[in-house]
Amino acid sequence: MRSGLGIIAGGVGLYMAAMVFIGLYVMRWVRSSTDFILSGRQTSVVVAAFGLASINIAGTATAAVPGLAYKSGWVAVMFNLGWVIAMIAYAFIVPKFARRTGTFSILEWFGVKYGPSTRTVAAIAMIAASIASIMAQFVGTGGIVSGLTGWPQWQGVLVVGLITMIYVVTGGLWATLVTDFYQQILGILFLYLGLPLFLFFRYGSYSAIATQVPAQLLTFPGSMPWTGWLYPTVLGFVVMNAGFQWAGQAYWSRFTSVRTEKGAIWAALLAGIVVLPFCFLYPLAGIYARAVNPGISNPDAVFGWLMSQMSPVLAAGMLISIFAASQSTADAYVLAATTVFLRDIYQRFIRQDATSEELVAPSRVITAVVGLVSLGLALFYPYGAVYGIALITTFVIPLVPILLASMWWPGATKEGATIAALVCFLLGLYWGVFTPLWQTTAHTMYVLLITSTVLLVGISLVVNHITGPWWGTKRPAHTKEVGING
Amino acid sequence: MVKGESVVRGIILECIREGRPTLADFVDCTGRDAADVMAVTGSMQEEGLIRSLSDRGIGSLTYELTRKGEGLLPPLDESGRKLLSGYGLGSADLTILKTVAVKGEMLQDEIARQLKLPNDETISRLTHLVEKGYLLDRGLFRRILRISEKGRKVVTQAS
Numbered sequence: 001m002r003s004g005l006g007i008i009a010g011g012v013g014l015y016m017a018a019m020v021f022i023g024l025y026v027m028r029w030v031r032s033s034t035d036f037i038l039s040g041r042q043t044s045v046v047v048a049a050f051g052l053a054s055i056n057i058a059g060t061a062t063a064a065v066p067g068l069a070y071k072s073g074w075v076a077v078m079f080n081l082g083w084v085i086a087m088i089a090y091a092f093i094v095p096k097f098a099r100r101t102g103t104f105s106i107l108e109w110f111g112v113k114y115g116p117s118t119r120t121v122a123a124i125a126m127i128a129a130s131i132a133s134i135m136a137q138f139v140g141t142g143g144i145v146s147g148l149t150g151w152p153q154w155q156g157v158l159v160v161g162l163i164t165m166i167y168v169v170t171g172g173l174w175a176t177l178v179t180d181f182y183q184q185i186l187g188i189l190f191l192y193l194g195l196p197l198f199l200f201f202r203y204g205s206y207s208a209i210a211t212q213v214p215a216q217l218l219t220f221p222g223s224m225p226w227t228g229w230l231y232p233t234v235l236g237f238v239v240m241n242a243g244f245q246w247a248g249q250a251y252w253s254r255f256t257s258v259r260t261e262k263g264a265i266w267a268a269l270l271a272g273i274v275v276l277p278f279c280f281l282y283p284l285a286g287i288y289a290r291a292v293n294p295g296i297s298n299p300d301a302v303f304g305w306l307m308s309q310m311s312p313v314l315a316a317g318m319l320i321s322i323f324a325a326s327q328s329t330a331d332a333y334v335l336a337a338t339t340v341f342l343r344d345i346y347q348r349f350i351r352q353d354a355t356s357e358e359l360v361a362p363s364r365v366i367t368a369v370v371g372l373v374s375l376g377l378a379l380f381y382p383y384g385a386v387y388g389i390a391l392i393t394t395f396v397i398p399l400v401p402i403l404l405a406s407m408w409w410p411g412a413t414k415e416g417a418t419i420a421a422l423v424c425f426l427l428g429l430y431w432g433v434f435t436p437l438w439q440t441t442a443h444t445m446y447v448l449l450i451t452s453t454v455l456l457v458g459i460s461l462v463v464n465h466i467t468g469p470w471w472g473t474k475r476p477a478h479t480k481e482v483g484i485n486g
Numbered sequence: 487m488v489k490g491e492s493v494v495r496g497i498i499l500e501c502i503r504e505g506r507p508t509l510a511d512f513v514d515c516t517g518r519d520a521a522d523v524m525a526v527t528g529s530m531q532e533e534g535l536i537r538s539l540s541d542r543g544i545g546s547l548t549y550e551l552t553r554k555g556e557g558l559l560p561p562l563d564e565s566g567r568k569l570l571s572g573y574g575l576g577s578a579d580l581t582i583l584k585t586v587a588v589k590g591e592m593l594q595d596e597i598a599r600q601l602k603l604p605n606d607e608t609i610s611r612l613t614h615l616v617e618k619g620y621l622l623d624r625g626l627f628r629r630i631l632r633i634s635e636k637g638r639k640v641v642t643q644a645s
Contacts, residue, residue: 102510
């Protein structure tokens with residue numbers, strides 16, 4: 001047992017050292033803020049696809065999906081299949097457009113379309129959402145390290161947070177993409193190949209174990225409704241993932257960093273293909289666990305129990321893959337928050353005339369500050385991590401209608417966008433964080449999508465046809481209010 | 487270096503003439519925030535110098551020159567005219583092609599450094615050359631460029 005733990009701890013230590021090495025190695029590739037934030041727009045299709053996939057394949061799924069499959073059966077595939085469906089639809093709507101805008105952040109695009117008011121409101125929200133997500137990943141991954149080493153949880157959080165920060169501060173998106181790539185390779189090796197082989201050789205074929213679980217678990221969607229106002233439903237998984245992806249800064253920057261517009265589309269499609277097998281693996285593990293050990297009282301512990309049945313080498317590989325999955329999600333959000341800070345706050349209000357080369361040092365400082373704030377919250381307020389998803393829902397999902405209108409509806413106004421965003425942020429906090437309405441009446445994502453759309457369209461129609469602009473001028477992006485030092 | 491509106495306008499007109507007519511090209515070539523660039527394209531549209539291909543969707547981020555806008559551009563010499571009308575390229579593009587042809591393969595950063603081009607402008611030019619088939623790119627992480635047969639013909643004929 002001790003030697004098994006030694007192999008696992010050694011593997012994790014080696015992995016962490018490799019991540020730091022990559023960060024230091026790619027530091028030499030960073031000469032401008034475009035290099036730091038967008039990897040010099042040199043990202044290849046494969047690397048971008050792996051980077052996108054890594055945002056989805058998070059460590060949180062390790063506890064949630066096998067547990068859901070253990071309780072509810074194959075419908076658990078929707079946890080990640082919803083992401084794949086949303087990503088394939090997204091591939092034909094946003095990536096090419098995002099690449100053509102030339103922007104660093106989705107909020108910079110809002111600045112183009114709606115002007116500074118919408119950009120500022122959305123920037124504050126996006127930073128809050130990113131920090132909530134980083135914090136959740138640090139706490140989750142720190143918990144894995146703590147469980148492995150026996151250290152107190154805060155020590156695990158500290159180690160994970162510092163290592164993530166080191167490679168993101170040194171290499172920016174370059175480090176994130178290169179580490180994500182190798183993290184995905186580990187995932188493919190151990191999760192995609194190791195897990196099904198372990199299940200097959202240890203417990204027998206699927207048809208053999210299928211006779212030992214309740215028949216309803218093997219049907220789709222089992223006891224879960226297809227649609228409904230509450231969560232989860234089959235459709236709800238797709239809508240939730242679409243909400244996070246479509247207006248998510250971590251996704252936007254992946255597309256604007258790809259070499260060509262066609263490459264951006266292919267990256268999204270390939271990411272869907274990369275994640276597809278993953279959708280079925282964790283549910284398969286949950287169903288096997290149900291067949292072999294139907295007495296597990298805490299479904300979140302299902303995957304942990306399976307790992308305890310593996311050889312130390314396979315368990316080490318599996319753990320590193322899970323660890324990598326969490327870290328790759330955290331690094332994406334560290335960089336997302338940095339981009340927003342740099343481009344939408346620092347460069348707008350503090351150093352408007354700085355060149356791309358002059359912004360490298362501030363980029364690193366901002367990354368360090370974002371990382372330290374998130375780490376501090378994860379250390380001193382770890383229970384806040386449970387609000388991660390609620391805060392992302394609140395601050396990102398209302399931006400989806402605002403983004404789609406910015407692309408296709410010339411009549412969308414800054415008044416509609418700014419007020420819709422502000423009202424939805426407050427409503428989301430009330431509905432999804434401070435009251436249980438999201439569990440009893442309707443899920444926050446539906447409430448926010450509808451509210452955002454109605455306010456955006458309604459206010460824009462009033463501004464365009466009745467009142468005229470409520471502040472500033474009618475077309476902020478096409479006037480001099482943005483300010484050009486001519 | 488701070489670029490004023492007149493400089494930004496000149497760069498935008500030049501970009502469109504050389505077949506790099508998107509907002510992304512303008513942002514890369516001017517080094518400015520997209521909102522600033524869009525403010526300039528807005529006023530240029532109002533003055534009738536350029537027009538966007540559509541008022542929505544991807545066409546709204548793509549521009550073309552009007553006659554009035556073309557008139558503001560400095561005239562090209564004979565070889566510049568030939569290069570532009572024959573291949574849709576500018577003289578800096580030809581320099582890139584020649585450099586890559588001599589070296590065989592080059593990293594994106596190397597091209598910027600060797601030709602002393604701004605990093606972000608190089609990105610725009612290389613993307614254009616790859617999309618038009620004059621350069622081929624590969625490389626899992628960093629972008630490695632080499633000249634295509636089509637690009638080699640341009641170098642031979644334009645020289």
